[in-house]
Amino acid sequence: MTTVKQKHVLDQKGHDVHFIHPDATVFDALKMMAENNIGSLVVLGDDKLVSVITERHYAREIVLKGRKSSGTLVRDIMSTKVICARPRQSRNARL
Secondary structure, eight states: OOBTTTTTHHHHHOSOOOEEOTTSBHHHHHHHHHHHTOSEEEEEETTEEEEEEEHHHHIIIIITTTOOGGGSBGGGTSOSOOOOOOTTOBTTOOO
């Protein structure tokens, strides 16, 4: 069974992790993504993984709904279900 590490996911994507707090504005999240040329951020609350926010969340929850990124918090549009994989985990492993 091929593992995440064997697929070289981190080698291709990089090892840097950028994060934001759930109470930050969506505008601040977009600014951070643009500055780092990335499409998603990890959302950390109390130093724990809470969620992720992506450019797709912005497009669907802000742009298409006519909301303002400066007046909307990350917590209001972030994913609520996050799946994590460890480097030695195979595709079929249970999480």
